[in-house]
Amino acid sequence: MEMEKETETETEINLSVKEEEGSKIEDVSGKVHQLPCSVKYNGPSSVSQYFKPKPTPTTGIQESFFRGRNLLGTTLPIPHPYSGFVIGKKSFVKRKASDMSEEKNSSCWEVKAKFQNLTYWNHDTLPSHDDAFSRSFHWLSVAEALHKPVTAEDLVSASMALKKMD
C-alpha cells in the first residue's frame, strides 16, 4: 500500500514558567513598550540607554523621545488572572527515522520572558481610554466574565436578584 505523503504543521505553545535549574524566566515588567512606528529590526539593542521615559505633570502620562519625535505614553496593568508572555520560536523539521516519507513540520513556542504591565506610546496625542490599544484590553475582563463556568453560588445570587425585581 502506498503511503500518502503529507506535511502537517503542528504548533505548540509551552506556557509553563516552571523554572528549571540554571534557567530563570526574566520578568520584563515596566520594560515592555509598544511604539507607534515600525522598526525594521529584530534583535538586541541598547534600548534602556537611549529610551528614557519620564513622568509628566499629568497623572499616569509619561513622555519620551524616539528619533527626535515626542511620544506620550501610559502604562496598562495586565488584569488578573492574565499574564504577559514573550514567546520565542525555533523552527525545526522533525523526521521519523522509520519512515522518511513522512515529514512533520512542527513549531514550538516557548516562554522567554514575562510581564505584568506594558506601556503604549502615542505620537503627539495624549493617551486616553478611547485609544484602540487601551480598548483591546477591555475584552480580557469581558471574556473572563462571559465564559467563566457558572457556580451554584452564582445561580443562587442571580435567583435572589430576580426575586427582588418582582
Next chain:
Amino acid sequence: MAWWEGVDETRLLIAPVPEETGNGIGQMLSLRRPKSGNTACYLLVNGLLQELHWFKQSYGSWFVGDYVCEDGSLYTATPVDPVFIFLPIFEEARMKCSS
C-alpha cells in the same frame, strides 16, 4: 544568558496564567468560529479552551527590555466556553433533521 539567545522569532502574548497542576503546554487547534463557521485558531492549555485574538495596528513595534521586536502585534488568549464551539455543529444537525 539573555532571554533572546537562540530565538528566531519573537511574539507577545497575553494569556491566563496556566494552573500549576497541568504541564502548561498549549496546543493550537483549528476550530470553527461559532458566529461565522470559518476556521479560527484556538488554544488548549491544561484542559482550558481559549480563543486566540490578534491585535495589530498599521504601524508598531515592541521594545522588550534591551531587545527590539519588529512585529508590533499583540496576541491575546481568552477563555471560551466549549459549548459555543458546538453551536454551529448543532445548528447544522438540526437543519438536516427538519428537511
